[in-house]
Amino acid sequence: MESSIVIAIGDELLLGQTLDTNSAWIGKHMSDWGCPVVKRYTVSDTREGILSTLNLAIEEADIVLITGGLGPTRDDITKKVLAEFFSVDLVFSEPAWYWIEDYFHKRGRTASALHRMQCYLPSNVQLLENAMGTAPGMLFEWGTKKIISMPGVPYEMKYIMENGVYPIVKNHSSFQILHRTLRTFGLPESQIAERLVNIEDQLPKDCGIAYLPSLGEVKLRVTVRGKKEHALLEILDKICRDVEACIEDCMYGYDEDNLESVVGRILESRGAMVGFAESCTGGKIASRMVSQPGSSRYFFGGLVSYSNEMKTRLLGVDEKILKEYGAVSEPVALAMLEGLFERMSIQYGLSITGIAGPSGGSPEKPVGTAFIAVGKPGEVEVHAISFNKDRAMNMEYFSNTALNLLRKFLMKG
């Protein structure tokens, strides 16, 4: 089990109506389990599309993972095509029907005729339990290779992967791939690359550094590959130490870290609470904090002061300041932060006011301008930033930058 291929089925994926988060999840886990995804096919809900791809994929890897096309509705034809591929019949599966009836029984509902139809499966199938839905995973053997078909609903796919596929994949792999991601914020990709020229020139064979830039952030993915018995972790540690020494000033974390989790960890280690006042980001920064489990230990709350009246009535921003400087200004950002300190039981605070666009800009304050204040009572700082992509990207960049400024403030003291 050295390599795997994903076949994602669905016109909605090709048409861009659904974002393929499943394939990313599978890619990450199969790599962690030692059987990386080496190629992905995204194909239409048609007999020809699925069949021709299956014929290619089975030659190219040890495991073929198929997602999509197993629901109760008639746009799903995967099972028929699989039966054709294996030259077997579709037969009624009693265990599959038992699972479906049990699934509905537990929820006080009754399975329908459509669900009964779902139980006609290729006769060579081995079922993989799906406790999250009605369509079981299907495992097929093909010589030494395996084909696994799963529904497209993300949490059903994940259940089958973790409970059915993981035991098959794990321990069969002789190769190993290790990755570590170093997360940086604030330095452009090309500047990081210049700092790393010497390190990249001297990288050992089968090792690599990839650059993954997004809004203000660059992730550096360091990869080492080799036989399991080799000292891969040592090699990875060495490369990462060398890289880190070059990017200390902009590096904030590893792997699954993100700005909110790093900020949360610092706050929690100090037993400190934080609160936010957000105008242009509309609660996005607060919701990112709350997305972290356990955030109630350090997140007091937030005020989404989108209207001027909200700023004056609920945050106590002086109307005169709003009139004199405008809602998007340094004094208003500072007044919002002071308002937080007066109203919340917090040790640290953050406020932001800006223009996300597409309208609302002016010559001296164009769309993409924002003012961010961070600090603690008695010690605050305010930063003017500017960025101009579309509304959603501006809001994302504002949120990223605000959290990074808060992180840097916390690191100082």
Place this chain on the structure above:
Amino acid sequence: MESSIVIAIGDELLLGQTLDTNSAWIGKHMSDWGCPVVKRYTVSDTREGILSTLNLAIEEADIVLITGGLGPTRDDITKKVLAEFFSVDLVFSEPAWYWIEDYFHKRGRTASALHRMQCYLPSNVQLLENAMGTAPGMLFEWGTKKIISMPGVPYEMKYIMENGVYPIVKNHSSFQILHRTLRTFGLPESQIAERLVNIEDQLPKDCGIAYLPSLGEVKLRVTVRGKKEHALLEILDKICRDVEACIEDCMYGYDEDNLESVVGRILESRGAMVGFAESCTGGKIASRMVSQPGSSRYFFGGLVSYSNEMKTRLLGVDEKILKEYGAVSEPVALAMLEGLFERMSIQYGLSITGIAGPSGGSPEKPVGTAFIAVGKPGEVEVHAISFNKDRAMNMEYFSNTALNLLRKFLMKG
């Protein structure tokens, strides 16, 4: 120009470290432009991976769109492989260098040696302008077919697609595909399918209905295909009318509509303002409202009352109610809503308190329990809901359901 294929290059896509939003965007636009994506290959940053896929893809469609692998760092090898595919040399492109120098000049920066390296391009290239970054799009002719290579940075790719690729694709297609998405909330996929059995049995040839379920929502994508001169829009209208008649009770919008845009439209049409008090969703509902351009016309603001102290101090929830019923309870949801009405200049309000998990549940109030209150001063209603997936999904489902309850309340009066 009947069909296109996407080749997305990047180990980070296969490893699941980056979600492939580019391919979804391209899929949507190429379909709208009459040259739908019929297959997508996601391949590794290797010579073999790219070359073998290019050989397959060029046989299968009229346009091959390549994304990724054009940045300034050394993990990008696409250009070399393209030169090999066409059997041409990489030569220094003066126009490409001019664009890069100009790009940096406008930003008060200077191009580096790495950027100069970027200008070595296959000699048969035609450049497509990229005003958003340093790597231009590359167009190659191959008989009657076209291969277009673009950088992987989303806003750069979009610029090249809209300004360079669109003029090539548009007007060359003789076929047409029309889609309409009907958006529903609250009814399971299988129940919708049962209602539509007769309609689906009688669908004209080359027409289809696909079901795209997500958290509480099912999108129905109706597709009709045919030659341009045929009356496709009439056929699409007829099918959609028939479907809509069966799902009136759960349908809320079309195509790019979402719950926040629909709620926003109703509020704006009434000149009414709304405000939110969010506990377990942490500002997610507010940030969804604010994601809509122009939301300042109907969104007053929000309180992210994550801690109990925030609920009492900033929302005026009585401590006795919190003690007697607990923070996650019907009386607290109602008190939060009343607190909003007292503090904000709003005609409508929404409050939510719940347990997103993974911890914090109890036997009578398990993880996934939430109470949502919606209404206007003098007329409020509160709903208990229950859902239990992971923290992020629970928060998403809570947000969806809250917005749908607000929408239904607004529709009543």
